[in-house]
Amino acid sequence: MIPRTQYAPTATGDLAYKVCGQGPRDLVFSPAFASNLDVFWEHPEHALLLERLSSLGRLITFDKRGSGLSERSTESLSLEQASDDIVAVMDAAGSERAVLIGWLDAGAAALATAARHPDRVEMVVAGEVTATGQPGEDGVTGWSRPDVSATTEVLAAGGWGQAVMLQRLAPELAANPRVLDWWSRYESASATPTAAVRLLEAYTRVDLRPHLAHVRAPVLLLHDSDFPLVTQESIEWLASQLANATLKIVHARLPLTSIVPTDEVIDETEEHLTGTRNLSSAATQVAALLFTDVVGSTQELARTGDVSWGHLLSAHRAAVRRSIDRFGGHEVDTTGDGFLATFPVPSAALRCGSEIVTDAPAYGLQVRAGVHAGEILVRDDDVMGVTVHIAARVASSAGPGDVLVTDTVRTMLAGAGLRFTECGEHQLKGVPGVWRLFRLQTPVR
DSSP states (O other), X not given: OOOOOEEEEETTEEEEEEEEOOOSSEEEEEOSSSOOHHHHHHSHHHHHHHHHHHTTSEEEEEOOTTSTTSOOOSSOOOHHHHHHHHHHHHHHTTOSSEEEEEETHHHHHHHHHHHHOGGGEEEEEEESOOSBSSOOTTSOOOSOHHHHHHXXXXXXXXXXXXXXXXXXXXXXXXXXXXXXXXXXXXXXXXXXXXXXXXXXXXXXXXXXXHHHTTOOSOEEEEEETTOSSSOHHHHHHHHHTSTTEEEEEEOOSSSOTTTSOOHHHHHHHHHXXXXXXXXXGOEEEEEEEEEEEETTHHHHHHHHOHHHHHHHHHHHHHHXXXXXXXXXXXXXXXETTEEEEEEXXXXXXXXXXXXXHHHXXXXXXOEXXXXXXXXXXXXXXXXXXXXXXXXXXXXXXXXTTOEEEEHHHHHHTTTSSOOEEEEEEEEOTTSOSEEEEEEEOSOOO
């Protein structure tokens, strides 16, 4: 599901942004150059990578001014204006402090924001960024001028919207008809040909050098050794001018990390943020997720006392585990008095949830449950991804004795003989969009 588009108002126009996931930190990511968030999310590989980013925290993505769903200004955007727009999006999304992630022009804007608004930036992850688009007298080198000139000529001659840039920079990707078709639509939906040339030329005029001494936040600089427009020497010079920078050279399995971070890039980002590097070992699979929670546990603890409550909770947990085993589920986590379990099919998750909430009164408890199904990332004994967050929020929306499901689950179970009562539309905390929820008519065995 593509996250709902929201808008950050500014004095000169609105900026489109989307929010997904939740976690201990905010991450702000803007695609390089021209973009369109809706079309960006339509590409399965991109959507999966954005979900990986959202597993590190609450992910805020936005279209820069002049492209995509944001204000289509006809004026060139300065580096300082681009920095102000990042802050405007953070304000609108309720983000006090964030990790800024960007490639090319978006990376330059992120570094400028770290210099101009140090209290708002936790860290910067910037890829393929040069201190200036022009060769400098202080030893810095900018973009590869022949490549930039050739690209500009192609765009000006009508190559925009025809995926010509993809064919020039990543012919192996362009050989895939699905990717070629998507890229053509992405270009056309992101900007007009004239605007595309203007955005490219504006980036070649960027000069970060006045801001570099003021960047105090940790900076992770990333460079794909196969990326033709940026030299390793220019990235190394930039790293030498920053007080707290780490430079990583990656060899991406997929080209054009400048458009969206690849697995290798996100591995580096995760390690820099958390000190661990485990997401690359995560496997993607489709599963049904069941969350359960004891209602009013604090009040019950106060009523019965620590010892009695401990015995009661132990008996409940044993019963839940028997139900999970009986319906072929896998216990993922036990937090407090709740459970998270995965099932190969949603009908098994629902029948298990029904048994748990129906049996709970025998222990003097009331339990609520929520079920959602979709793609998850599995790493060791843990699961992650937007699907997990949705399932948790569905459970928290349930009442005592309820098993709530998303419309996704209800649709998957058409013809299974299970009956549901519609509960209306809900806003799930931290999850974009409006969600239709349904109550399973229990008991179901």
